[in-house]
Amino acid sequence: MSDRSNSDDFxxxxxxxxxxxxxxxxxxxxxxxxLALPYAARIRFVGWMVQKVVGPVAGYRARALDNLELVWPDMPKAERALIANRCLNNVGRTLIENYSARDFPQKMAKNVPQGPGVAALEEATAQGRPVILVTGHFGNYEATRAALVARGYDIGGLYRDMKNPYFNAHYVKTMEAFGGPVFPQGRKGTAGFVRHLKAGGQLVLLFDQHVYAAPVLDFMGLPARTAVSAAELALRYDALLIPFYGIRQPDGLSFECVLEAPIPPSDPETMTQALSDSLSARIKDKPEQWFWVHRRWRGDEV
Known part of the structure; x- marks a missing residue:
C-alpha cells in the first residue's frame, strides 16, 4: 500500500x-x-539505503563510530561497527515510518502502551493535570505518541528546526500528521506550547541533543550539556514528567511502547539526570536503537 499524504509538501x-x-x-x-512500495518493503528499503549509502556518504557512520569509541573505547571495533550499521538502519526506518503518515499511525493504533506511566497518564488526564512525556532519539520516538493519539490523547510537541530549510518545511508536516499541535523552538512556539500545557494538555519533548550553555550532566558515563527545560516546565506548571520509549522489535517493523514511572519532583537538574539515567539504561540494553549520529558530546563540557 502506498502512502502519499505528504507529497504536496515536498x-x-x-x-x-x-x-x-x-x-x-x-x-x-x-x-x-x-512511499510507492508496500509498507514492509518500504521500511526495509530505506533502512538499507541509509545504512549502506546515505549514512556512509553523509558522514553519519563515521560520527556514530566516533561516538561509540568515545563511550565504549574498550569494545571491539567489529562490535562497534555492527552497532553503527544497525543504528543507521534504524534511522532510515524511522525516517520513512514518520513519512508514512497514514500507514504508520494505523499500525500504531493497534499497539497497547505498557508500563507504570500509563496509569499515571490516565489519572492525570482525568484530573485535567498537564503531562510532559520525555524521550530521546531511540527506536522510533513517534511510535508511542501515535499509539497514544489513537487512544484519544491530544499530544503536542516542541521541535527544533532542521538546518536544511527545504527538508524542514516538509518534515514538520510529518509530526503534525500524527495528531496534536506541534510548536517550533523559539518565543512564538514556546508560547503555544505553554498554552497547551496550562490547559491540561500532554506534550512530548526530546532532550538528548547538545544544547550550548546548558548544564553539564552525566550521560552514558560522560559529561554532556543537557537541556533541563522539560523538568523546569514540569515544576512550573505542576505537570507529570514521564519518560517513554518506542522500542523497535526484532521483526524491525513493530514496537513495544513503554511509559515509565513519573520522575519525582525535586529540582530541574536532579530530574533531568533521572531522565538521562533512564535513557542511558535503554541505550545500554539496545545500543543499536539510539541515534549515535548526533554530535552529543562536543568538548565544551569542561
Missing part, C-alpha cells in the same frame, strides 16, 4: 543554500520511491 520553497536544495531533492526522491 515542493515548499523556503530560502536556503543550493546545497541544501540538492540534498533535499535527493531525500525527496528516495522518500517518493519508498
Amino acid at each position: 515542493h515548499a520553497h523556503p530560502a536556503g543554500k543550493a546545497s541544501d536544495f540538492l540534498t533535499n531533492a535527493l531525500i525527496v526522491g528516495l522518500i517518493r520511491l519508498a
Whole structure:
C-alpha cells in the first residue's frame, strides 16, 4: 500500500543554500520511491539505503563510530561497527515510518502502551493535570505518541528546526500528521506550547541533543550539556514528567511502547539526570536503537 499524504509538501520553497536544495531533492526522491512500495518493503528499503549509502556518504557512520569509541573505547571495533550499521538502519526506518503518515499511525493504533506511566497518564488526564512525556532519539520516538493519539490523547510537541530549510518545511508536516499541535523552538512556539500545557494538555519533548550553555550532566558515563527545560516546565506548571520509549522489535517493523514511572519532583537538574539515567539504561540494553549520529558530546563540557 502506498502512502502519499505528504507529497504536496515536498515542493515548499523556503530560502536556503543550493546545497541544501540538492540534498533535499535527493531525500525527496528516495522518500517518493519508498512511499510507492508496500509498507514492509518500504521500511526495509530505506533502512538499507541509509545504512549502506546515505549514512556512509553523509558522514553519519563515521560520527556514530566516533561516538561509540568515545563511550565504549574498550569494545571491539567489529562490535562497534555492527552497532553503527544497525543504528543507521534504524534511522532510515524511522525516517520513512514518520513519512508514512497514514500507514504508520494505523499500525500504531493497534499497539497497547505498557508500563507504570500509563496509569499515571490516565489519572492525570482525568484530573485535567498537564503531562510532559520525555524521550530521546531511540527506536522510533513517534511510535508511542501515535499509539497514544489513537487512544484519544491530544499530544503536542516542541521541535527544533532542521538546518536544511527545504527538508524542514516538509518534515514538520510529518509530526503534525500524527495528531496534536506541534510548536517550533523559539518565543512564538514556546508560547503555544505553554498554552497547551496550562490547559491540561500532554506534550512530548526530546532532550538528548547538545544544547550550548546548558548544564553539564552525566550521560552514558560522560559529561554532556543537557537541556533541563522539560523538568523546569514540569515544576512550573505542576505537570507529570514521564519518560517513554518506542522500542523497535526484532521483526524491525513493530514496537513495544513503554511509559515509565513519573520522575519525582525535586529540582530541574536532579530530574533531568533521572531522565538521562533512564535513557542511558535503554541505550545500554539496545545500543543499536539510539541515534549515535548526533554530535552529543562536543568538548565544551569542561
